Every structure is written in structure tokens, then in C-alpha cells.
Amino acid sequence: MCVLLATAAALLGPTGPARADDGADAGASSTPVRMVLVTSGLTWEDVSEETTPHLQCLAENAGVGAMNTTSTTVVSTKRQGEETLRTGFRGLAATAPSSAGVPNPPTDQLARIPGGTTEIDASEDVPVGRISAALDGDGAGDADSGVLLVDLGSATPSDLTALDERAGEVLDAAGGCAADSASGSAADSADLPRTLLVSVAATDPADPAAVETQGSIASRTAGLQVAMDTGRPGEALSSGSTHQNGLVVLTDVLPTVLESHGVEPTLTLPGQSFEGQDTRVDPQQLALDRSLAARLVDGASPPAFFSWLAFGAVGLVLLLITPLRRRDRARHAARSLLAIAPLCFPVALMSTLVPWWRAEHPALALTGVVWAGSAVLAAVVLAGPWRRSRFGPPGVAFGLVAGLILLESALGSPWQTGSPLGANAISGARFYGLSNHLFGMVLAGTLAALGCLFTRLRTPRARVIATVATGVVVSAACVAPSMGADFGSMLVCVPTFGLLALLVSGIPLRWWHVLGLYAAGAVAVVGVSVLDWLRPPASRSHLGRFIDDVLSGGLGTVVLRKLGQNLQMLVDYPGLALVVLAAVLGSVAILMPRRLHWRALEQLDEEHPSGRSVRIALVAGGWLGYAVNDTGPVLIAAVLGLGILALAAVLPAREDAPVGG
16 A cells, blocks of 8 residues: 555656647647558668658658567568558467467458558559549548558668659659659658558568567567658657657557547557657657667677676685685775676666767777766765775665666666667567566665665664665555556565565564565555556556456466466577576575585674575565566576675675674
8 A cells, every 4th residue: 555655646647758749649649641651671770861862851751760560470570560550469460379469360450440441562663643543532631531551662772772762752642742852852741641651570581481480589680660650740759658759669550540540449459659759859860879779789788798797707706715805905805896796787777878879889889888887886885984884885886776777767767778778679578667687686786785784773673664665665666657667576576575574573474474465566566557557548558558458358368478478588598597597596505505504604694684584585586576577587687696796795704703894
């Protein structure tokens, strides 16, 4: 109940970017989409006044955004994207796994539009007369005059010019937005009916079935695609699916078309209609930035991360070598290095504050951003008055890790898309809030900081108050739709912090305590989801859409999909299976130091018995998170990885005095 009250204010606020003027937004939504230009393989890096003047002309007279086109297979293809345009669900219904939640047989929702759908293949010759006739049949402004689907063919580096010329001929036939090939100037586009241009996939292979292989994670070799909407000129496209300016999803196209014609779909669709946002930067530049960051981030991340995390590796080596560990300076240096090592994570999450992807050498630029930000935080960790205690720097460091990640989510996730720690927009796992790996870091960082704080709180009552207060704040920030919007986090936070409060209180733990805590978490997350569901559809996060799934009878499909993806990840990526095995061994090691003759950990428990309670909560919360989330392996890796790093930073040397630093 406390958590529900704490998040009520957040629920009343907007989710994601500030919305455009309601009146203007309603006007754009009510203008019927008359024509959809379809292509594949077209990214914003391809569109320019020099190489594609007609596409550039259309972009200047439309709302623009980078578009995710992931499917139910590792690589998406054009035929999958074309079916998605009609059904609103990712990929081919006939080949999608049952856990994907794609209705089979598929339903062509476009057929429900009054006037029907007219298809024209303009991939070779543009039938100008048919285009004009199709658009002029009942009047361009008539919502009952149907939709024209025009296939422009696929975009490849060798035929961009041909694609642009075909687009120009189609636009001329439709009555507007022609670009003068000599001057590049745009003609009057007032006569052009509302038109969408969408690149529905990154690939159009000759044999689609050969590349449409099943997998739990989409390929990141393909880039974000182009999306334009002339109903929102000069604006950056967004949607309730992403809550990010300049970023939409292919499944948003069908709801946009249906809503513009006043047609209700027969099924609950995963996508939401395009919205237009006014931005401080040029919308096309924003779309290009989204595309470049998503394409370059994977290659630029390893040097940025590993160069700073090397401090932690050096610290571990210093602690593992007995002669060095026994030296005061070496031991102090090791603890300092271990404390500052995880600071690169929140800095990397917010690294898009600096447009590193525009640099000539993006990897070097990103590394510089991560090092600069981490160095500032390291100075805070190592130079404050808390440095006099062995538990001070680690407590502050891990508190910063958890706090800054939560802060970024609380502000609407403005920086994580395109950052090394955010979910890659190409994969489409998540565009806002707390992904599972981020929540794992928040949970581990918070518990580590509490463990260090407990060394300064001498009474059980003070520790219980600190635990409950921290748990309420973290739970509210994690689950609030306008902040973390993480359904699974509430199922973990309430039991984990409740368990820790019971353990440090001295109350004997009983089985009904555990059941009661988990029930409280379930009630809390359902309550928040219902509050989110009561908001307008465009403002809902996936918490509110979960209630839609339940009401439409899709609860079983959602559960099976999450369980299936959790298991499929271990099959597709054997390295993750090894990570899970290492997490099992690590969990056993930190809970059974006496049996494993881990003397330093035994001594830590003798000095501060509350530390064992923190480790129990850490292990319990981590494995509970693994069980209730669809990417459990990355969550447990984040929890146990940071937890063990924090533990190593506070372990005493065997020569330490019982309560010394």
C-alpha cells in the first residue's frame, strides 16, 4: 500500500517525452492516411539532398523517425515486415513460435478500412495513372476512400538513385512534394494526401526462408530503418511503444493507419499510433543520431568498459596475492580500485549526453566520455570524509551506481537509448525504464550500500527503518510507469527488502513470512498496472498493456513467452549458461564461507553479523529476479557480479583488527 501511494503521483504524470499540443495531435490523428510507400533496407544514413533529393524533400515535409523492425526471427525480412503492416504483429504468423503471441491465422486489419486497400508494385515501372486514379477515386480528403500501398522496391547502395527516382514519380503522381533534380528545391506539397514512407525491414533476400531462423535476441547487424509521416511535418516521430523522440516501431504503423480512418482493430495490437514531438534539434538529425548510435554502440562499448573495469581486475589481483594483501598500501589501493570499478556503468548509461557517435573515432570518443565521467565520480568516492572507513568508499560507490541508474529512469530514460548500458534500439528489447540488467545493478548496488551503512547503524531498529525506507523508494522508482516501468522489479523488491528487514530485525523467519512478502509484491504490481491501464492508451507503459493482455485472455501466452525466452537464451548463447553456472557457484560460496574455509568472509561476519543477512537477501532477490523475468541470465549476472565485487571491496585481511579499517 505504501508503494502504491508513493507511485500514485508518478502515475498521474506523463510517461516519456513531453507531448505535442493536444489539439494539433488530434488534428494529425484524424487526417486519414491515404498512401503508404513501402521499401526495405533504407536507413537515415542513405537519405540526403545530394544522393536522394526526392526522399529528402519528403523528409522535409514530414515527421521523421528511426524505426525498429525486429521480427520473431534473428534477422527480419521484407516479407515479414509487409505482413506486420497488415496484422500489426511482428513477423510471419505461420512460422512464429507459439510463445511469440502472434495470432495464427493472421488477420488483415487493413481490409477493415472503408474503401479497402489497393496494392501497386512500383519496384520497376511506376503506374502513374493507377496511382492518380486510386487517390482521386473518392476525393483525397475522404476517410472512406481506402489506402494505397505502393511497393517502391528495396534500397541497396547500388540502386539508391533508382529508388529515389521511383519515389519521386510516385509523389508527383500523388500531387505534391516533387524535388527539382537540378536545384533540389521542394515544390508545394499541399496537394499530397497524408502519406507514410516506411522501410519495413533491413533485408530483402532472394530466399527469405534461408535467413529467417528463430532466436531469442534480434540481430544487431541490421540498422534502424526510415519512417516518415506527412501528417506531422517538422516533428520527430514517437509513440507509446518507445516514449522516445525520433524513435518508433514497425508495429506502430498499422495502429497509425487504422486510427486515422477511425477503425478499431479486432485484436489488441502491440503497437501504438505515431505521435509528433517538437524537438530542439532538427528531427532528421535526431533520427540520424538514433540510427548511428544504435549501429556503432556495440563496437564502441568494449574498449570503453574494459579499460575502466581493468581497475577492478587489478584490485582483485592485489587481494589474491597474499604478500601484497598483507601490505597496508597495497590492500588500501586494492579496495579503492574495487570501489571505483563499477562507476563506469551509470556513466555509460548516460553517455549519450555527449554525441560520441559523430566523432571520427567513435570508440575513442565513447571511451573518453566514460573515463571523464567515471573519474569525477571516483573523486567523490575516494576524497570524501567517508574515506576513513573501510566501508565508506564502497558504500558511496555502490549507492551512486544504484542511485544514478534510478535517476536516469525517473527522468524518463532520456539518455539510455543508444548508450552501452541501454537496450539497443535495433534489438527492440526495451526503449525506456529499467531493463533487467539495469534492475540487477540497482538491486545489487542498493543492497551493497545498505550493507555498508549497517556497519554504522548499531541497533536492529535503525537497520529495519533504513531497509524499509530504502525499499519503498527503490520499489516506487522501479515500478512507476513514468520511471522504471519494470513489472518484474516489484515482484522482487518487496520480497527482497521485506526479507532483509526481517533478518536484521532478529525476528525468526517463518515460511508464511516469505509467502506473505511475495503476495504483497504481486498485489502491489497488479495495483500499479491497473492504475497505468486507467490512463489513455497512448500514455500507458507495458504495465498497463499487461492488463489489456489479461483482459483479452492472453495471460498464459505472456507467461509462456517470458519463460520460453528465458530458457531459449541459454540454448542460443552457451556463454550465458556458463554465467548462470558461475552465479550458482558464487551464490553457494558467499552463503557458506565456513564450509568452504573462506576465512576473510568468516571474519567479516564476526565483525558485522548483518552482512550475512545482506548476502542472503542478495542471493534470494537475484534468483527470484531470474525466475520472474524473461532475460533472467543477464539479471542474475548483474546481481551476483556487482555483489561479489562489493564484497571483495570490504573483506578484511586476516591481519586486520576485529573492527578496524
